[in-house]
Amino acid sequence: MLIMRQVGFSRRSLLQATLGAPALHGTSANDRIQIGVIGAGSRGSALMREVAAAKSANAVITAICDVYRSNRERAAEFVAKTWGIKPRQTVDYKELLGWREVDAVLIATPDFGHSIILKDAVTAGKDAYCEKPMGVDFAEAKAAYLAVRQSDRVVQIGTQRRSEPRMVAAARLIRSGVLGQVTRVEMSVNFHEPRWRRDYTQIRPEDVAWPQFLMHRPSRPFDARRFREWQLFRDYTNGIAGLWMCHFIDLVHWFLEDPYPAGAVANGGVYLWKDGRETSDVFHALLDYPKGFLVSFAMSLTNAAGNRNLWFGTRGTFDADAMKITGQGSRAPDRLTEEITVAEEPVNSHMENFLECVRTRRTPRADIQAGFSHAVAVCMAGLALDMGRKVRFDRERLELIL
Structure with a gap:
């Protein structure tokens, strides 16, 4: 039985996050889309490169969330070299969702976090690119699906073959x-x-925000193998x-x-x-x-x-x-x-399609219905x-x- 350890948003914090999130309806082509990365490992790093390659989208990464110090530092270095700015950093994705300088998020955490983070992201008023699978727990996937359907947020699922x-x-x-x-x-x-x-012998507990990694999964002492594999x-x-x-x-x-x-x-x-x-x-x-x-x-x-x-x-x-x-x-x-x-x-790339839809508010190629269908x-x-x-x-x- 899963131990539900995740601390939810308070009503006040959700309202503040939603009101504080910039709506991109009618945003001019000269305004940059500000992106927060949640999960900056190998897949998240690849998505960051795709954002950088989408020159015409006029997007910039302004925030990094990762539970592993090495990933955060590497991602921040990439942002500094690519856009010449210092991104805000955190180990807590909910903190990132409350930042005004984030319009949209890229979710590239381990699979068990996708649905919950996606639901929280759209509730906080953020558009989202969510890696596949959209969910591996049916109740969590359904909750995320319904949250997106009830919102006006643009969501692209990372099934890139659609592009x-x-x-x-x-x-x-x-x-x-x-x-x-x-x-x-x-x-x-x-x-x-x-x-x-994978090799996990170099993973040190002081470099990992272990409770944030576990999220709502069963609590256990730090385990480098479970973290890496x-x-x-x-x-x-x-x-x-x-x-x-x-x-x-x-x-x-x-x-x-x-x-x-x-x-x-x-x-x-x-x-x-x-x-x-x-x-x-x-x-x-x-x-x-x-x-x-x-x-x-x-x-x-x-x-x-x-x-x-x-x-x-x-x-x-x-x-x-x-x-x-x-x-x-x-x-x-x-x-x-x-x-x-x-x-x-x-056809343009999957990331370009997402960023284009963030600006135009159109439906992306791999929308939430596509994601929920494969999750089911x-x-x-x-x-x-x-x-x-x-x-x-x-x-x-x-x-x-x-």
Whole structure:
């Protein structure tokens, strides 16, 4: 059972944060979008570089929050070199959300913090770019989803494939019906390595704000391994479903325009890497959808034989790795007779799209609905693995049926 340790905003602090947050409606093109970074590790650093590369967006990073001293200092140095300013720093994301010099936030913490921080961000009046997965705990993901829907904040989820030129073209083709009726999608990702194992021998407790790292997760003494290798422990992730499946199941919702699975089953375990990890090194989920198709997602860390990303329709097959659509497998009279190579379509980057929408108040490509849809799927698959039985979803009530 989780110990809810997170200290909530007071009514007064929330009101002050909301009133103090600059609204960008009607902001002139000469005004900079001021950004706070929550989580400045490897992924957060990559997002900072994307902001710097988006020259036309006229954005600047003004604040850094990270629980690890090394990350904060490195991020502050990057900001100083890139924009010539000294950003404010903190270990407490709620403090950052109260700062007037922050219009929008980039959320790139470990996965278990995404939903809660996103909910708090929009409640505090901030726009947000939230890394994937949008959530790994269903109740937290739903609360964040409802908070965003009830706000006027711009939220982009970090499923960057929605801004990849060839994926944009593929989505258009599949949604046009080129494959006919799609009844099955098969996705497989394979490595032969103990992913997420990292060196933690140099991590010193005095450099880590440990309570802020744990947030609402169970309290425990400082543990450098859990801090550095959180992906291996169930207090902080639901495993491969959240860590990897979110990338791929998002394509299903996007391409086939069906936002939630009807049901999910899963199996897997730790079969090879007996290193104390609590998350599977082999995982396989099957998800069925109301429109009438089945999705298979499998991943292993035990053999790198290759990946598969195949979409089977009545008129042919789409190979999303090769980016080719052919009539292979179809015996229908209207099967495809010529191979289609998916070409790139002009599109700006995922970060540019977010910053553009912050300024224009339009809906970004990977909006909160896209994020909640993949969160529902990964939560269903993770729970199905844990419980050993099928998990269903009531899309009218937005509730899991266990």
